[in-house]
Amino acid sequence: MSASALKARGRAGASLRLGFALVALLIGAAALSLVWTPYPPDAIDVPHKLLQPSFAHWLGTDGLGRDVASQILAGARVSILVGLIAVGIGLAFGVALGLLAAAAKGVVEDAIMKLCDLTFAFPALLSAIMLTATYGPGVVNAIVAIGVYNVPIFAKLTRATANGVLAREFTLAARAAGRGPLAIAFDHVLPNVAPALIVQATIQFAVAILAEAALSYLGLGAQPPQASWGRMLSDAQSWMYVAPRLAVFPGLAVALSVFGLNLLGDGLRDALDPRLRARG
């Protein structure tokens, strides 16, 4: 192994640790906000608006006197909720679809793949906008739209790996032994796909957080009084000339969360891949 490859391995370990730390921070903030925040996040206190960060208000207050730190903590809740459910939807339906495509082969497989490709022309944000145009704004629509966008991503991933596994001889042996397709799927295909799915899931989680923030910024996502980082940024824009610092914290929260998730995904990919290769 060359010197540069060794350095790369070391870096991978570091990114895994840093990513894990940031994600833990995100989850911790959301969990904490369920039981305690410095102030109620939606407590309007106009006499104390636009305060600088101080001991009383760690990150200051916004245009309506709401405590910024509390809103940041509460905003983590929405981000995690959207991420979890959207990725969950994508995994549940995507893996099933991918397995179906790989097992069915032929026209069915082609049709499913073409359908997936079509979905890529409609990024999460656009689909969410279409849904909100029909059903009105709200977190649920955001989740559904982002989740639907995740389905083809996981479907393609699953199908590609499934094809590889199914083509290998041991599955032929399993079928000859009379094992049904479901058993083969669980015993052979899923363990092989799992690492790649985990890595992709962390990446899609990050994408979901970004999409939710954008939707909330546009007023199409989480509605007040629910705190959301995107909406905080939108509010901050009105106060840009007076209190520019208001724009920093919510954006930083999104950036750090996404950064952490991406690092985690990269670190997991490096950690899982070589072991995969060694096993296979």
Next chain:
Amino acid sequence: MLLEISDLAIDLPSPAGARRVVHDVSFSLGAGESLGVVGESGSGKTMTALALMALLPDGACVSGAIRFEGRNIAGLGEAEMQKLRGDRLAMIFQEPMSALNPLHRIGAQVAEPLVLHRGMTKAAAWAEAVRLLDRVRLRDPERIARAYPFALSGGERQRAMIAMALSCAPDLIIADEPTTALDVTVQAKILDLLASLGEQSNMAMLLVSHDLAVIARHCRRVLVMYGGTIMESGPVDAVLRRARHPYTRALLEARPRPGAPRGERLRAIAGVAPPSASAPSGCPFAGRCPLTIDVCRTAPLPTVEFEAGHRVRCQRVDASGRLT
């Protein structure tokens, strides 16, 4: 003397520090001569060839002298080497399937050295490329020149590679396993082509191969390498008929014999080749060699020339070529 190598040593970077993959290599090559280098994987033959072109992997360290046309080119600056590569020194590689750029036409790739080193215009170089493709006995050279690599067979691609190597009429062409990836029927034709082209233009050839038969047919002299160093060298006939080194003899005996009785097992050489020269001192073949004695593992290898031009490096062979 066109090429004189003295005490060539090559170190490659590794997690455990620098690893010496070639050591103590000295040989010479005259103008128009053909020299074969035979050895198994890991013997250092390819590294030696790459060192001549200064195309070793990043981080490689070369010591010793490589005298080309009287000038030491080991450690020559990159800009100077670029002037020599493709012009005075040419190299063809093992995998014709992947050695050509799939996006450029054959004619353009053959013409590239001409444009680079001779300053020809694209049109003039293209015309010359077609002529070269004809010289390597490709049918319908115009069509081949306009074609892309994926449309050609392995043999055609290797001929195109040879045309590319010949374009500036180099003094030395290095061929690293040029036919290993080709069909057996095509192999002989390619090698004959190389040999005859070499004779026509008084071009020296260094042919690297693991296949003794290939070297025997097309080279005047041969070097037998093992574990990063030369074990035996000399005129091909002499080395094949009167091999003295235990390794060379084992190689010759390991060849399948047509006409041998059924069921006769191949005489393989027991053990495995060292992973590129891990022997710190002594003979790399020690231990695997059936004639190993204690001094083989410790003492540096002597060089004995027991008949004209035929040298052997073995502790068990004396000055008259007899086994002690």
Next chain:
Amino acid sequence: MLAFAFQRLLVLAATLAFASLAVFGVLEILPGNAAMTMLGASATPEAVAALAHKLGLDQPMATRYWSWIAGALRGDFGLSYAYDSPIGPLIAQRLAVSGPLALLSMAIAGAVALVAGVYAAERRGRAGDAAVMAATQVGLAVPNFWFAILLVLVFAVHWRLAPAGGFPGWQAGPTRAFSALILPAISLGLVQAAILTRVTRSALLEALSEDFIRTARAKGLSRRATLWRHALPNAMTPILTIMGLQFANLIAGAIVVENVFVLPGLGRLIVQSIANRDALVVEDCVMLLAAFVIGLNFLVDLACAAIDPRLRAHAP
């Protein structure tokens, strides 16, 4: 090449047809009445029925779909409910802003990616490479509308170098018009630049490990010439493909960024139309954006085939 192009054109037409079905399906599938949504829950049934009839909403779905498609192909995109004016010219006006914005940001992203990607590939494993990779990680994580706001804070509010928003119109001259587009294009281009830099770097590294690179060096080509003449063309196919796929995300990002900078583009039109409950406008805009993405990917396919002869060869 022609046969290849024709085949891709057929695929393009089929994909567009499916996309239109998808858009129509999603937006028309609502159980409630579009007219009722427009007028609000307090409207009288008669008013709702009248509006529904005026907008042709009481006709069967197939008829509505067909008249929508037929009209669009003719150039008639229907009437905007909120503006009470033809949608076609409305869209064209907004395109005059969104189109150049998208192109400008893609150009910026492409230029940055080329420079940074080549730089990182040349210095693989060393400090320069690590720095570029770290920078792309940051670029991927920063939401483009936050970056836009920060840019406005620094360049418009603090330094007053560029306008904080709005678009003076092309009639105000190209300099003034472009200066209004530059900050939006940079914020849009950031994420794209990060993604494309990574793709460029990895595609280049892959190309550089191929055998024909060694052949090129054996011919006497310098490392630089080998990279630009031999490695980069081979890396272009994956780079262009990813660029095409990213275009959809670029457009989605533009929707948000246009709102940050209050640019009168398609993005703002969509968001405003949602607020105005102007369903037909949303439908037309979304379809148009999807058509652009699909069309661009078609062009990317053609470009890749032009570069790589293997893609356009038929099996021998």
